[in-house]
Amino acid sequence: MKKSLLLAFLFTGFSTMAQEVMPPLLPWSGSSEKLIVGSDNPWVTPGELSGLTESPTYDVTTEWVKKLADSSPFLTLKSIGKSEQGRNIWMLIASKSQNFDSEFLANEDKALLFFHGGIHAGEIDGKDAGMMLFRDITHGNKSELLDEANILFIPILNVDGHERRSAYGRVNQRGPLEMGWRTNARNLNLNRDYTKIETDGIDAVIDVINAYDPDLYVDVHVTDGADYQYDVTYGYVKTGGYSPAISKFLFENFQPEVDQALSKAGHIPGPLLFAANGDDFTEGNVAFSFSPRFSHTYGDVRHMPSILIENHSLKPFRQRVLGTYVFLEQAIKSISKHYQTIQKAVADDQNQQEKSLPVKFAFRETPADTMDFKAIASHKEKSQITGAEYVVWDAKAISQKVPSLLMDVPVQSVEIPKAYWVSSEWSELIEKLQKHGIEMEILSTLQEKELEFSKVSEYKMGNQPYEGMMRVQSFETEKISRSQTYLPGSVRIPTDQDLKELLVVLMEEESVDSFFQWGFFNTIFSRTEYMETYIMEPMMKQMMEKNTELKQKLEEAKTADLELAKNPRRIYSWFYEQTPYIDQNWKVIPVGREW
Structure with a gap:
């Protein structure tokens, strides 16, 4: 047809x-x-x-x-x-x-x-x-x-x-x-x-x-x-x-x-x-x-x-x-x-020469000024179909004094590191950075670097796709230091370049348009190895015998999270996360900061 x-x-x-x-x-x-x-x-x-x-x-x-x-x-x-x-x-x-x-x-x-x-x-x-x-x-x-x-x-x-x-x-x-x-x-x-x-x-x-x-x-x-x-x-x-x-x-x-x-x-x-x-x-x-x-x-x-x-x-x-x-x-x-x-x-x-960069803005507490607004007169009528009021425009030119509400107050900033490091397996992100025109050094040999990373402690995903992406809606992170091996093809991206500000808003998770918030790193939220209770039970006893402070740490965690105290499975998971068997890349955003 x-x-x-x-x-x-x-x-x-x-x-x-x-x-x-x-x-x-x-x-x-x-x-x-x-x-x-x-x-x-x-x-x-x-x-x-x-x-x-x-x-x-x-x-x-x-x-x-x-x-x-x-x-x-x-x-x-x-x-x-x-x-x-x-x-x-x-x-x-x-x-x-x-x-x-x-x-x-x-x-x-x-x-x-x-x-x-x-x-x-x-x-x-x-x-x-x-x-x-x-x-x-x-x-x-x-x-x-x-x-x-x-x-x-x-x-x-x-x-x-x-x-x-x-x-x-x-x-x-x-x-x-x-x-x-x-x-x-x-x-x-x-x-x-x-x-x-x-x-x-x-x-x-x-x-x-x-x-x-x-x-x-x-x-x-x-x-x-x-x-x-x-x-x-x-x-x-x-x-x-x-x-x-x-x-x-x-x-x-x-x-x-x-x-x-x-x-x-x-x-x-x-x-x-x-x-x-x-x-x-x-x-x-x-x-x-x-x-x-x-x-x-x-x-x-x-x-x-x-x-x-x-x-x-x-x-x-x-x-x-x-x-x-x-x-x-x-x-x-x-x-x-x-x-x-x-x-x-x-x-x-x-x-x-900024040392930090604002990544989130809020409205001013009071209007910035008042503009002389070239308006069209209007009135409200009640819909006979929905029962709600709606605006009707009257085709009459009028002048109004209208407050200007500006959203330009920085409420969150991030420190600018000396450079970012991205491992070669994240080639799609590397290619996007290159597409933007961002300068970078491509490694030709293996390098071991001690860098700062962000580890996600809490997060919530959006409830539906936005522009085809599953965005991270809200999250909390903590900074950790760890050694990372970078293979050839990995990149070091210095911030001393013309597009420094663009680089920072793409790489820092707090930025609303960061690669992290857009969902390009969502695979870090998946766990791929798990513990068994028959292994964890004797292991937990040995861990507390060897580390007397561990029990105190557990009690503090229970006090802070009442659901943890009621859930044996979560207690097992809590202990598992204290062991070197836990996936060390789990919830770690793969963007290293060099200071």
């Missing part, structure tokens, strides 16, 4: 479209509308042919960008990898030098912008905006943008999700007519994958970052959530991050110029917006401390200026695409203008 017939069969009688019941729109017009070319233009984009109500398929997009690349000596099209379903992930490269080699572009004394659309394939604004911008650079009036900057553009990152497209892609988004799916073919969310690298898309992105060393990385999304006047919201790690010099540049230089450009073109720029109460903004806007599994915070921890765009889902596709175009054009101008400032900020952040 064909897909369309199958859907018709499954949803017979369903005719309501989300577009029909969305909150009403405020009227909008802006000078950015002049960016749209007519249908008679030989380089009109497929999206423009629909009046920016539709976005082209993967095949149509690929055909168009190939044709564009072939038409200009300043462009080339490159496959940076294949998706899980075997589709090419294409990247357009623009360079006035006509030299597209990654090493050349990384080292050329010239700003470099890297951006992509469709990491969440239904949120595709970046693709259509990028196609229009590249058209205008090569066949319009924007060629001067290449005088001071090179550009990397991935039209569609999540290519498989992009082709899982239909009119029912996103229930809360105003266009395009057909939208792709949020996750990839394996149902993994690419924008949760930057630390664990389990998707082909993020594998390709990190390759690009390492090879080209961009001066600005922009990830284009579309929001969920409430209604408000802003159409282009975006953010970066402003406080509570790992790159304070970069944050200062983005706040003092980049953001004012981009906001001015967007406002001049008729758009309303704003910060990332997350309603504290989940409905409206009367209780404040929350600025979360995102972990490095996300694009812009991954950029922050590796000292790469990074922006997360979240266009407002309730604004029309046309308006969002034009706002994205204006943002990207000004981004190119700003990083070109402040190129030397960016270089210095990156170097300052790479050369921080």
